[in-house]
Amino acid sequence: xxxxxxxxxxxxxxxxxxxxxxxxxxxxxxxxxxxxxxxxxxxxxxxxxxxxxxxxxxxxxxxxxxxxxxxxxxxxxxxxxxxxxxxxxxxxxxxxxxxxxxxxxxxxxxxxxxxxxxxxxxxxxxxxxxxxxxxxxxxxxxxxxxxxxxxxxxxxxxxxxxxxxxxxxxxxxxxxxxxxxxxxxxxxxxxxxxxxxxxxxxxxxxxxxxxxxxxxxxxxxxxxxxxxxxxxxxxxxxxxxxxxxxxxxxxxxxxxxxxxxxxxxxxxxxxxxxxxxxxxxxxxxxxxxxxxxxxxxxxxxxxxxxxxxxxxxxxxxxxxxxxxxxxxxxxxxxxxxxxxxxxxxxxxxxxxxxxxxxxxxxxxxxxxxxxxxxxxxxxxxxxxxxxxxxxxxxxxxxxxxxxxxxxxxxxxxxxxxxxxxxxxxxxxxxxxxxxxxxxxxxxxxxxxxxxxxxxxxxxxxxxxxxxxxxxxxxxxxxxxxxxxxxxxxxxxxxxxxxxxxxxxxxxxxxxxxxxxxxxxxxxxxxxxxxxxxxxxxxxxxxxxxxxxx
Amino acid sequence: xxxxxxxxxxxxxxxxxxxxxxxxxxxxxxxxxxxxxxxxxxxxxxxxxxxxxxxxxxxxxxxxxxxxxxxxxxxxxxxxxxxxxxxxxxxxxxxxxxxxxxxxxxxxxxxxxxxxxxxxxxxxxxxxxxxxxxxxxxxxxxxxxxxxxxxxxxxxxxxxxxxxxxxxxxxxxxxxxxxxxxxxxxxxxxxxx
Numbered sequence: 117x118x119x120x121x122x123x124x125x126x127x128x129x130x131x132x133x134x135x136x137x138x139x140x141x142x143x144x145x146x147x148x149x150x151x152x153x154x155x156x157x158x159x160x161x162x163x164x165x166x167x168x169x170x171x172x173x174x175x176x177x178x179x180x181x182x183x184x185x186x187x188x189x190x191x192x193x194x195x196x197x198x199x200x201x202x203x204x205x206x207x208x209x210x211x212x213x214x215x216x217x218x219x220x221x222x223x224x225x226x227x228x229x230x231x232x233x234x235x236x237x238x239x240x241x242x243x244x245x246x247x248x249x250x251x252x253x254x255x256x257x258x259x260x261x262x263x264x265x266x267x268x269x270x271x272x273x274x275x276x277x278x279x280x281x282x283x284x285x286x287x288x289x290x291x292x293x294x295x296x297x298x299x300x301x302x303x304x305x306x307x308x309x310x311x312x313x314x315x316x317x318x319x320x321x322x323x324x325x326x327x328x329x330x331x332x333x334x335x336x337x338x339x340x341x342x343x344x345x346x347x348x349x350x351x352x353x354x355x356x357x358x359x360x361x362x363x364x365x366x367x368x369x370x371x372x373x374x375x376x377x378x379x380x381x382x383x384x385x386x387x388x389x390x391x392x393x394x395x396x397x398x399x400x401x402x403x404x405x406x407x408x409x410x411x412x413x414x415x416x417x418x419x420x421x422x423x424x425x426x427x428x429x430x431x432x433x434x435x436x437x438x439x440x441x442x443x444x445x446x447x448x449x450x451x452x453x454x455x456x457x458x459x460x461x462x463x464x465x466x467x468x469x470x471x472x473x474x475x476x477x478x479x480x481x482x483x484x485x486x487x488x489x490x491x492x493x494x495x496x497x498x499x500x501x502x503x504x505x506x507x508x509x510x511x512x513x514x515x516x517x518x519x520x521x522x523x524x525x526x527x528x529x530x531x532x533x534x535x536x537x538x539x540x541x542x543x544x545x546x547x548x549x550x551x552x553x554x555x556x557x558x559x560x561x562x563x564x565x566x567x568x569x570x571x572x573x574x575x576x577x578x579x580x581x582x583x584x585x586x587x588x589x590x591x592x593x594x595x596x597x598x599x600x601x602x603x604x605x606x607x608x609x610x611x612x613x614x615x616x617x618x619x620x621x622x623x624x625x626x627x628x629x630x631x632x633x634x635x636x637x638x639x640x641x642x643x644x645x646x647x648x649x650x651x652x653x654x655x656x657x658x659x660x661x662x663x664x665x
Numbered sequence: 666x667x668x669x670x671x672x673x674x675x676x677x678x679x680x681x682x683x684x685x686x687x688x689x690x691x692x693x694x695x696x697x698x699x700x701x702x703x704x705x706x707x708x709x710x711x712x713x714x715x716x717x718x719x720x721x722x723x724x725x726x727x728x729x730x731x732x733x734x735x736x737x738x739x740x741x742x743x744x745x746x747x748x749x750x751x752x753x754x755x756x757x758x759x760x761x762x763x764x765x766x767x768x769x770x771x772x773x774x775x776x777x778x779x780x781x782x783x784x785x786x787x788x789x790x791x792x793x794x795x796x797x798x799x800x801x802x803x804x805x806x807x808x809x810x811x812x813x814x815x816x817x818x819x820x821x822x823x824x825x826x827x828x829x830x831x832x833x834x835x836x837x838x839x840x841x842x843x844x845x846x847x848x849x850x851x852x853x854x855x856x857x858x
Contacts, residue, residue, distance in 0.1 A: 174832075222834040501839070528838070530744070561839045568835020573744075575833065576709065583710035583808050586789040587720065 119144075135380035138515045139368040140548050144339050146300040149426050149433045151342065154307055156437045157423075157450055162211070163231045163441030164478040165191060165202050166218045170267035171274050172198030177229055183210045186240035188417045190263075191229050200265045200275045204231055205419035205439035207238035217474045219444075219463040219483065228478070231441065243415035249322050254282070257326060257412060264411030265418045265481075270294060270305075270372065270401030271464060273482045276408070279398055280326045288327040292381050292399040293320050293334040295343065296365070296372035299465025302485040304422040305402050307435040309336070309343040312406050313350035319405030320360060322412055327398055332360035334402070335381050339367040369467065370546035374399050376515045388542050403484075423479060425451050427487035429459050438479050444486055445475040453488050460494040462487040467547040499556040510549035510559060516542045520549035524559045527566035532573065535566050543567075700752070701729035707748050708741055712788035713810030715739045720788060728753065736760045740809070768824040769807040770814070774799045776821035783813035783822065 168174035175192035185191055185204040192202040211232045215225035243264065246252050262277035282288070293316070297305040309316060320332050334351075336344050348362050365371060365380050375386040377399055384395050392399060400408075403421065410416040419440055426433035431452045438447060444461065453459070461472040465485055471494075479486070510520035518539055526535035540563060549559040705725035716737035718724040727733045728749060735749040736758035743760065750757040772783075772792075779797040791807050794800030802813075804827075814822050 220831065220834075221836065222829065222831065224829060224831045224834060226831060558839050561836065564836035565838050572833070572835055579808075580708070580710040582806070583712070583789050584705070584721070586791070586806065587710065587712050587722075590788065590790050 135383055136371075136376045136385075136515050137517055138511075138513045138548065139370065139376075140513050140552060141367060142298075142300040142369055144367070147303050147306070147339065148301070149303040149424055149435050150306050150340065151310070152303070152307065152434050154311055154422055154435045154437050157439065157442060157447060159206060159233050159235065159237075159439070160442045160446040161232070162443070163205055163208070163233060163439060164216050164443065165204070165229045165231065165441045166216065166226045166478065166480060167192045167202060167228065168226060169202060169273060169440070169481040170200055171272065172196070172200075174227075175199060175202050177213055177227070179210050179213075179229065181210050181212055184208070184234075185210060185231060186238050188243070188419055189240040190265075190417075191231075194262070198275060198278070200262055200267055200277070202229070203265050203417045203419050204240075205441050206231070206233045207236050208233040217477050219470065219472060219477045219480060221470050223473070241415070243411070243417065245413055245415040247413050249412050250325055254326055257322070261408060261411055263417070264407070266404060266407050266411060267418075267481050268401055269403035269407060269421055269481065269484070271468070271482055271484050272374075273480075276400065276404055279393070279400070280323060282326065282328045283393065286393045287396060288329045288393060288398045289396040290331045290333060290382060290398070291320060291323050291327065291329045292378060292397060293332065293402055293405055294372060294374075294377055294399055295334055295336040295340075295347070295402045296377060297340075298337065298367075298369045298372040299467055299469075299485070300369075301426050301487055302424045302465050303426075304424045304435050304484050306340050306343055308406060308422050309340070309402055310346050313347050314354065315406045315409040316402050317347070317350055317354055317356060317360065318413060319407070319409035321356065322408050323398070323400060323405065324359070329398070330359060332356075333363050333381055334360065335363045335365055335377055337365050337367045337371065370515055370544070370548060373515060373544050373546060375544070388539060418481065421479075421481065421483070423447070423483055424485040424487075426485065427462070427489045428493055429453060429488040429490050438483075440480060441478045443476055443478055444472060447479065447486055448475065448488055458491045460489045460491055462489060462494075467551065468545060501557050502555040504555055504557060507554060509552045509554065513548040513552050515546060515548065516544055518543060520559045520563075521557075523566070524557060524562040527562040527569075530569070532566055532570050536570065540566050540570070698726065698729050701725045703752055704728050704749055707745055707752075708738055709745065709808070711740045711808035711810045713740060713808065713812065734758055767827045768809040768811075769804045769827050770802050770809065770811070771804070771823045771825045772800055772802055773821045773823065774801060776819055778819055780818060782816040782818065786812045786816045788812060 167177060173194075173196035176195050177192045179185055179191045184207070186207045187204060189204050190201045191204050191210070194201045208231045211230040213227065213229050216228040216230075217223070218226045218228070220226075243260070246257070246260065249257060258277050258280055261280060262275070266276040267273040268276060295305055295309050297303065316334075320334070324330075324332050334347055336347065338344075344362055344364055351357055351360055351362065363381055371377055371380055374392060378392050378395075378397050379385050382395075382397055384397070386392050386395060386397075407418050407421075411418070420437055421440065423436050423438045424433075425436055425447055430448075434451060436447065436450070444463070448461070456475055461475055462469045463472050463477070463483060463486060464470060466487060466489075469485065469487070504521050504525070506521065508521070511518070514520055516539075523535055523538050523540060523543070526532070526538065527540070532540075543560075543563045545560050545563060547560050550557070550561070553559060701722075702725075705722055708721040708725060710721050712720045714720065716724045716733075716739070718727060724733070724738065728735060731753075735753055735755060736746050738745055738749075739760060746760055747757050777794075777799050779794060779799060781794060781796055781800070783800060784792045784794055788810060789806055789808055791803040792800055792813065793803065809824065809827075811824060814820075814824070
């Protein structure tokens with residue numbers, strides 16, 4: 117019944133039930149691993165920890181090569197405010213610190229810390245558990261969450277502690293827990309809700325305590341009925357029924373986007389350029405909530421996460437609990453993918469994830485899924501770009517209410533100011549427009565290009581401004597030096613003239629005296645030419661000095 | 666006498682407007698050339714002199730005074746040229762020299778003799794050094810103007826392409842050279858040590 121309704125919605129692009137406009141419905145059959153228990157990934161031979169796994173400033177390694185580290189020990193400390201530390205995900209020795217490929221579309225490497233596990237998995241117990249978190253100081257709790265290296269595990273990896281603050285100006289009324297998982301294929305949050313509902317709800321309670329919110333909502337889409345039942349039951353068991361409730365939402369992509377979710381759940385739209393906290397809402401992923409529980413109640417920093425390993429090339433897809441730093445290659449080996457020929461590996465979900473060409477990259481905090489697809493499956497979606505036929509499908513599915521066709525046109529023509537007028541930066545890069553485009557225009561790619569160029573231009577402007585200041589200061593300095601030299605020369609000249617004058621006077625005086633003594637009747641005009649000669653010589657000297665200068 | 670009324674009215678009007686204009690020119694007087702300022706703000710400030718003027722400000726002044734065409738700023742590229750043409754209200758002209766990739770100067774320090782000539786040539790003061798000491802370039806501030814190359818007596822300065830930084834990386838246009846470069850780099854597993 118639901119399937120037929122979804123099909124009708126899909127064909128007609130109608131969306132009556134959800135709070136935001138646009139969106140599209142994916143076939144639920146891609147969620148292969150829903151209900152598959154989480155299995156622990158075995159210990160790999162080498163773990164690689166890139167020094168930046170969150171949005172913000174990179175960390176600084178504080179271990180040296182050859183040092184023994186324990187599981188949960190900080191190996192790279194946070195630099196700056198927008199940063200969280202990185203922890204070793206098992207005990208072992210630091211083998212080397214160097215460049216390694218990371219899951220990033222540029223293919224550029226990043227400094228990574230390589231740890232060779234010793235198999236003992238010894239835990240660093242410097243973080244003591246705080247089970248009675250309601251009696252702990254809020255500042256300490258927040259510092260703990262930061263110290264545990266928590267960043268949004270839904271894929272955006274924004275440092276969590278920054279959001280968890282009680283602001284007098286913008287009090288948070290509602291905390292929304294994101295159990296939507298709208299990307300096809302991914303099921304890690306689904307399975308986490310089934311298995312760790314207790315931890316997730318406790319984590320939500322910690323968040324509500326931190327931000328002093330009274331209402332908690334766990335949002336789950338209706339394609340996960342088992343998770344809805346389990347979470348509801350756990351809520352009743354734990355006695356949180358009054359403050360926390362489960363909200364069931366119809367399945368639509370991209371409902372898991374922060375702003376879209378908030379609109380669906382609360383009916384309030386986050387204004388462009390504002391944050392959810394401005395309308396009194398905070399949202400976090402269920403995985404993050406579970407990690408908060410681990411960090412606070414168990415004293416365990418973020419060293420592992422649940423990853424969906426799936427795809428049509430995987431014979432036995434699963435949800436795996438993976439240590440951060442495990443290589444994608446090792447992970448895929450566990451599910452029976454040995455050869456990577458004619459396969460495309462996706463990091464993240466198929467809509468917003470990115471294609472990996474190097475399977476040596478490690479699993480990072482942002483990795484919610486690793487998908488191995490047959491090449492034709494992916495390539496079918498990669499036709500050459502054809503001209504826009506102005507069908508308007510992209511505008512209809514855009515969850516941010518933008519006009520993707522015009523935006524892409526402006527980005528393509530490098531008209532970035534115009535693109536910004538069309539609210540380029542409200543695009544959440546969900547990929548819905550590219551997905552429905554009948555001309556196969558890579559719309560999101562153009563938006564990413566446009567966004568990158570805008571920040572590039574901004575950076576260039578700042579650099580030019582700095583250069584101009586430096587150049588102006590240099591010119592001023594040179595002018596000052598020149599003026600000083602001129603002044604010195606003038607003083608020297610004056611002195612010289614004075615000296616010459618004095619000398620001339622003296623000579624004249626002595627000559628006059630001589631003349632007076634020798635012959636009082638002789639005319640004094642004889643002395644005059646000699647005086648003039650002296651002055652000439654002096655002037656010539658000055659000229660020489662000037663030339664030299 | 667009635668025919669004199671309009672004469673008086675217009676004379677009075679002329680007097681009022683004249684006084685008003687005189688006062689306005691006195692009190693709303695702007696120092697310098699605002700047009701040159703606007704153009705200067707658009708220029709990349711490399712101070713490279715490729716336009717034939719000894720820096721960006723002099724070129725901006727010349728463009729504002731309509732002495733020179735808008736297409737002489739090579740590092741600024743087409744975008745800057747179009748913006749200046751827009752401000753000046755003239756037809757855009759193609760830039761004659763080819764646009765180059767961003768570069769910074771690099772001193773091969775073991776060959777440097779410490780003559781300080783390049784330090785004097787640098788328009789943005791980004792070379793550090795002292796007589797008979799190695800000089801080095803603060804690459805973060807280097808504009809890539811190449812003015813230090815010429816005075817160097819031992820030719821120990823190279824222009825190197827600025828590496829793409831991860832934090833400054835942006836998506837290329839689909840299907841362009843840069844996109845293909847990124848693809849090949851990914852395919853070659855660069856970054857793996």
